Amino acid sequence: xxxxxxxxxxxxxxxxxxxxxxxxxxxxxxxxxxxxxxxxxxxxxxxxxxxxxxxxxxxxxxxxxxxxxxxxxxxxxxxxxxxxxxxxxxxxxxxxxxxxxxxxxxxxxxxxxxxxxxxxxxxxxxxxxxxxxxxxxxxxxxxxxxxxxxxxxxxxxxxxxxxxxxxxxxxxxxxxxxxxxxxxxxxxxxxxxxxxxxxxxxxxxxxxxxxxxxxxxxxxxxxxxxxxxxxxxxxxxxxxxxxxxxxxxxxxxxxxxxxxxxxxxxxxxxxxxxxxxxxxxxxxxxxxxxxxxxxxxxxxxxxxxxxxxxxxxxxxxxxxxxxxxxxxxxxxxxxxxxxxxxxxxxxxxxxxxxxxxxxxxxxxxxxxxxxxxxxxxxxxxxxxxxxxxxxxxxxxx
Numbered sequence: 001x002x003x004x005x006x007x008x009x010x011x012x013x014x015x016x017x018x019x020x021x022x023x024x025x026x027x028x029x030x031x032x033x034x035x036x037x038x039x040x041x042x043x044x045x046x047x048x049x050x051x052x053x054x055x056x057x058x059x060x061x062x063x064x065x066x067x068x069x070x071x072x073x074x075x076x077x078x079x080x081x082x083x084x085x086x087x088x089x090x091x092x093x094x095x096x097x098x099x100x101x102x103x104x105x106x107x108x109x110x111x112x113x114x115x116x117x118x119x120x121x122x123x124x125x126x127x128x129x130x131x132x133x134x135x136x137x138x139x140x141x142x143x144x145x146x147x148x149x150x151x152x153x154x155x156x157x158x159x160x161x162x163x164x165x166x167x168x169x170x171x172x173x174x175x176x177x178x179x180x181x182x183x184x185x186x187x188x189x190x191x192x193x194x195x196x197x198x199x200x201x202x203x204x205x206x207x208x209x210x211x212x213x214x215x216x217x218x219x220x221x222x223x224x225x226x227x228x229x230x231x232x233x234x235x236x237x238x239x240x241x242x243x244x245x246x247x248x249x250x251x252x253x254x255x256x257x258x259x260x261x262x263x264x265x266x267x268x269x270x271x272x273x274x275x276x277x278x279x280x281x282x283x284x285x286x287x288x289x290x291x292x293x294x295x296x297x298x299x300x301x302x303x304x305x306x307x308x309x310x311x312x313x314x315x316x317x318x319x320x321x322x323x324x325x326x327x328x329x330x331x332x333x334x335x336x337x338x339x340x341x342x343x344x345x346x347x348x349x350x351x352x353x354x355x356x357x358x359x360x361x362x363x364x365x366x367x368x369x370x371x372x373x374x375x376x377x378x379x380x381x382x383x384x385x386x387x388x389x390x391x392x393x394x395x396x397x
Contacts, residue, residue, distance in 0.1 A: 066115055068108070189230050227266070229252075271317050
């Protein structure tokens with residue numbers, strides 16, 4: 001993919017944005033032209049276009065979800081170069097939650113109004129102690145769903161599914177079906193990082209490759225499990241590799257649409273790199289500890305323009321950007337501000353400034369400060385607590 005913009009290509013910015021506003025899918029080459037703009041007027045036009053498309057594709061209501069994050073272990077077989085969360089068994093700070101601890105966290109979440117538990121963890125080889133990895137993960141699901149069947153369980157990334165399948169020599173479809181039947185309601189689209197294997201060989205060489213991530217997410221859609229989608233951005237990847245990632249995500253969603261799969265990608269989330277406590281080699285190579293907000297906002301806008309026709313819900317990461325940064329992203333194409341989380345370890349341990357919890361009131365106040373209405377939603381973007389309301393994203397006169 002070409003990774004620079006010529007003077008003649010700069011002249012096409014207005015034409016690209018005009019096509020986007022006519023709801024055409026722009027090409028990868030056109031997205032690259034937009035992403036590499038540096039002139040303030042051009043960037044302002046990209047922001048305006050992204051915000052108009054957000055208005056048309058998702059409406060003006062900003063949504064949020066009341067959820068709790070549970071990281072059940074930080075013991076992990078892998079050594080990703082951006083991760084300050086992982087530990088080896090026996091290390092100081094290593095943990096592996098037991099059933100009672102998980103139940104306590106779920107109980108607290110319900111008492112605080114949560115409709116969702118988001119559960120992910122390290123790839124802990126000790127999960128094989130009880131006859132294979134899959135029974136352990138099924139027990140995690142059972143621990144929550146037996147006590148709180150009403151909770152939506154958003155759990156186990158494509159990397160965790162690959163880990164279970166590899167350890168137990170099972171197919172991806174078998175693992176996903178077993179988790180679904182046990183009570184998993186959707187799958188986080190994390191571990192995507194950047195869907196370019198040249199990048200992955202540097203930042204996460206032990207992780208599943210791009211094709212496997214896409215295969216697992218596509219299999220989940222075919223089996224009726226919705227997923228989210230993410231990009232870890234702002235480290236060593238180029239603009240061209242960012243666009244390639246967007247292209248693969250859009251193609252994956254289009255495949256689910258074309259094949260009439262029962263589930264699809266529900267949202268797209270940018271996860272800017274936080275390097276303050278990350279392993280030294282990547283931190284030194286990137287040369288900074290915190291995300292560059294301006295770069296993240298431009299990528300946010302281009303993501304809306306490129307993906308919005310197929311993925312209408314876009315969310316910033318207040319954990320990585322801080323609540324003020326997330327508020328700003330709502331002006332650049334995002335229509336959702338995320339969840340309360342209640343506790344967050346992975347990004348917080350990397351040195352993020354956003355904290356690990358937001359109250360409902362904080363999220364609502366952030367949205368209201370922009371002059372926009374807010375609405376609680378569930379994991380798959382259905383309104384919560386409002387009877388006979390139009391589906392989120394559909395404007396009412």
